[in-house]
Amino acid sequence: MELDVDPILFVIIGCEIGFWLLLFGGLSVRYLLKRPRWSRPILLAIPILDLALLTAVAVDIHGGGEVTSIHRLAGIYLGVTIAFGHSMIAWADARFANWFADGPPPPKPPTGGMPKFWHEARVYGRWLIAAAIASVATLLLSVTVADPEQRAELFGIFPMLAPVTVIWLIVGPVWALLAGRDDDRHGGDSQRIRPGPDVVSRGADSRAVDR
Template identity: 45%
Template sequence: MLVALVIACEIGFWVLLAVGLTLRYVAKRPRLGAAVLLCEPLLELVLLVATVVDLGRGGEPSWSHGLAALYIGYTVGFGHYTVKWLDGHAAHRFGGGPKPPGPGYGKDRARHEWKLWLRTLVAAAVALGLLQLGVWYVGDAAAAEPLRGWQSAALRVAGIHGLIAASYTLFPRKAPAADPVEAVRERARNGR
């Protein structure tokens, strides 16, 4: 049942996001769209309460409880970023706003990747905290072993993402060579 709720929360996240952005930019109802977007944290609250209730009713700690904790951690770490990123793209596509800048190349890209890694650390810390609370709540070390396994998974994800971020520092991506035809067009547009 908990896995179905995690899936429902994920689907609900994207549905609320699509409805909120559609209201903001297509229907020209920015306040209503913002109100819909502000409802997104309620999904995680429902999932958290359902997980606690399940464990409180004597539910055996399982991988689904760990998955719920990781999902909540991910949403805390990346939820606002995802909404903001998609909002910028929707504003550009449907609202006539400027095109959002990409992560860039070289040092800018490395800085971007390290910021994402910090979000992963936040997500992992939230998940680790929730999982540890679950371990203490269950009280039985053997029964709580699935939760401890998810703690290890959260640490591995943070470590792997740290290695990926470091790779952008050690081996920075270079900007692609300018297309000569496009460079001529750009100079013509700028009057040079």
């Protein structure tokens, strides 16, 4: 039985594998071989994968290929890798530095309060950038290589981006904001209720006088 698999899917998988190979390869050269200068061209080659993916999608569409959900997924993947790529590289670099170069432990993300909200807001901002990049790439393909039928199929990416954007907003920044305000309110109440050291000392003095 012959499997009908969109070749763009293999390009996406290849780009993902290539990303991690270049990332860990570059960091291994930097920290294990102690060759930071050699690691730079390896890490700088990562954006070439994004260009390769965009080119593969454009060639496939220009050649009359049927636009499927895989093509729309490629646009989202492209946006995510560009928007989140730098933070992922920094995340891995901090851990390699800690493991192999006596670097400080990587900071842990905040778990509550307003710091948690600002952390979630920054991550959500990266998603908005990813969605914008995916939208621009789709529009670029639609006006350069796509025919009207392919263009209509490409625009199916927008109904995919919209619910993710709304749900992420709710479960990310909004939820963290509400929880952070609740934490601050409870923290303020506990500080108001808890007696200070001067109150405790006065109470102890009064009990001593009574005795």
